[in-house]
Amino acid sequence: MSPLTRGFAEPAREAQAAFRVLMTAMSRPATVHPFAAAVTPPPPLSPELAAIALSLADPDAPIWLDPPLAAVPAIADYLRFHTGAKIVGRPDEAAFALVSNPLACPYLDRFAQGLDAYPDRSTTVVLALATLDAGSALRFRGPGIDGVAGLDAAPLPRAFAAELDSNHALFPRGVDLVLLAPGRLAALPRSARRIEGA
Amino acid sequence: MTPVQDGYNFAYLDEQTKRMIRRAILKAIAIPGYQVPFASREMPMPYGWGTGGVQVTASILGPDDVLKVIDQGSDDTTNAVSIRKFFKKTAGVATTTHTAEATIVQTRHRIPEEPLGAGQVLVYQVPIPEPLRFLEPRETETRTLHALAEYGLMHVKLYEDIARHGHVATTYAYPVEVAGRYVMDPSPTPKFDNPKMHMSAALQLFGAGREQRIYAVPPYTPVKSLDFEDHPFRIQTFKDPCALCAAEGVYLDEVVLDDRGGRMMVCSDTDFCETRRAAGHRGAMLGTAPAEIAGEASHG
Numbered sequence: 083m084s085p086l087t088r089g090f091a092e093p094a095r096e097a098q099a100a101f102r103v104l105m106t107a108m109s110r111p112a113t114v115h116p117f118a119a120a121v122t123p124p125p126p127l128s129p130e131l132a133a134i135a136l137s138l139a140d141p142d143a144p145i146w147l148d149p150p151l152a153a154v155p156a157i158a159d160y161l162r163f164h165t166g167a168k169i170v171g172r173p174d175e176a177a178f179a180l181v182s183n184p185l186a187c188p189y190l191d192r193f194a195q196g197l198d199a200y201p202d203r204s205t206t207v208v209l210a211l212a213t214l215d216a217g218s219a220l221r222f223r224g225p226g227i228d229g230v231a232g233l234d235a236a237p238l239p240r241a242f243a244a245e246l247d248s249n250h251a252l253f254p255r256g257v258d259l260v261l262l263a264p265g266r267l268a269a270l271p272r273s274a275r276r277i278e279g280a
Numbered sequence: 281m282t283p284v285q286d287g288y289n290f291a292y293l294d295e296q297t298k299r300m301i302r303r304a305i306l307k308a309i310a311i312p313g314y315q316v317p318f319a320s321r322e323m324p325m326p327y328g329w330g331t332g333g334v335q336v337t338a339s340i341l342g343p344d345d346v347l348k349v350i351d352q353g354s355d356d357t358t359n360a361v362s363i364r365k366f367f368k369k370t371a372g373v374a375t376t377t378h379t380a381e382a383t384i385v386q387t388r389h390r391i392p393e394e395p396l397g398a399g400q401v402l403v404y405q406v407p408i409p410e411p412l413r414f415l416e417p418r419e420t421e422t423r424t425l426h427a428l429a430e431y432g433l434m435h436v437k438l439y440e441d442i443a444r445h446g447h448v449a450t451t452y453a454y455p456v457e458v459a460g461r462y463v464m465d466p467s468p469t470p471k472f473d474n475p476k477m478h479m480s481a482a483l484q485l486f487g488a489g490r491e492q493r494i495y496a497v498p499p500y501t502p503v504k505s506l507d508f509e510d511h512p513f514r515i516q517t518f519k520d521p522c523a524l525c526a527a528e529g530v531y532l533d534e535v536v537l538d539d540r541g542g543r544m545m546v547c548s549d550t551d552f553c554e555t556r557r558a559a560g561h562r563g564a565m566l567g568t569a570p571a572e573i574a575g576e577a578s579h580g
Contacts, residue, residue, distance in 0.1 A: 258306070
């Protein structure tokens with residue numbers, strides 16, 4: 083067994099800082115925010131994915147790992163040690179799904195969608211991307227957006243635009259997405275409505 | 281940053297509680313107006329004194345935040361003073377009474393007169409989060425009504441107001457529809473403040489401690505006060521301007537001055553009123569009002 087690598091040096095302060103970036107991003111969908119992740123998880127778990135997990139997962143909030151992450155036992159050990167969260171085998175049992183390979187991300191309806199009476203009981207899908215910038219490839223309107231907000235991001239899951247549309251159509255059910263790239267974070271809550279055209 | 285009291289975690293709550301509340305806040309933001317259940321904790325203050333707002337503030341607060349706390353618009357009443365002291369002691373954060381300087385404003389039932397900006401967070405203390413509670417006491421039923429977006433009951437209540445009084449007589453906790461979906465209780469703010477929630481640049485978070493619910497209105501989100509075409513929503517208006525700072529179009533409190541019918545109307549938002557007076561605005565009673573109301577500065 084490999085030695086455990088470092089989590090947050092100052093958990094109270096660092097978890098608050100990470101959460102605050104995520105809260106701001108969730109309240110301003112499709113805007114890109116600087117996101118410092120000073121943790122050293124075992125690869126291929128990115129520091130940004132690990133920082134989200136360490137901030138918000140715990141014994142009450144289980145984690146699902148995509149196949150490349152699940153294939154490395156040290157990653158599950160790392161997350162279990164630092165968060166106490168259960169690592170679940172099915173995407174729809176997870177509070178947080180950590181996705182290191184967005185191209186092979188399960189369809190969004192495979193994750194917990196919440197119930198009509200309890201739409202909050204849904205998975206937050208966290209994707210590690212290579213690039214994430216303000217742009218116009220994906221454009222959104224909705225609560226939290228002053229007019230229109232747009233993103234350029236890569237690589238994205240299969241048929242991502244259509245997936246986002248069907249996810250939004252379920253509102254108030256559906257999943258919320260967190261997009262991460264090195265040093266960056268953006269959020270696409272289910273309330274964000276994708277729009278076509280330039 | 282002032283030194284933090286030994287023996288407490290930052291901002292009083294333990295980390296697992298904060299994570300639970302933070303997860304609820306994220307869901308609340310993603311589903312504007314929907315009440316997210318959370319496992320509210322016992323706080324070192326009684327229910328009804330802002331335990332929900334305090335838990336929300338404790339969970340979002342960081343060492344660099346500047347906190348303002350108001351109670352009915354006032355920075356210097358017991359509830360506001362003790363909550364401000366609580367966070368000074370347990371988190372060591374800077375506090376202020378100036379709305380523009382604050383990054384987080386915790387409020388009991390008023391929205392500051394000065395418009396809030398992007399990046400500011402307004403945390404409401406909520407006694408009863410369920411707008412349908414007095415119409416339907418069963419939680420199982422109100423939950424279904426929200427799931428079905430079945431809000432006819434609320435319109436009937438407003439209609440009965442009109443039938444009985446000739447106008448909608450609800451003046452506070454006036455129900456709003458958030459982003460075209462959920463009907464929400466804006467907490468017992470005067471309906472005067474409802475229009476300030478509409479498309480606000482600030483994030484609005486609502487915490488109900490005893491009732492264990494958190495809900496939110498993201499920035500730039502439509503918030504519509506329920507009404508009828510022939511009885512459109514109207515806010516309260518005041519005949520005279522503030523007697524201390526001459527402000528018009530703001531929410532005024534009536535202050536009884538003696539037992540012979542003497543009274544004055546003054547700004548409910550004390551910071552707004554003081555800022556205006558410091559800028560030279562003078563109301564009709566500024567020179568004659570008792571110092572307890574006008575403050576020492578006005579009698580210099």
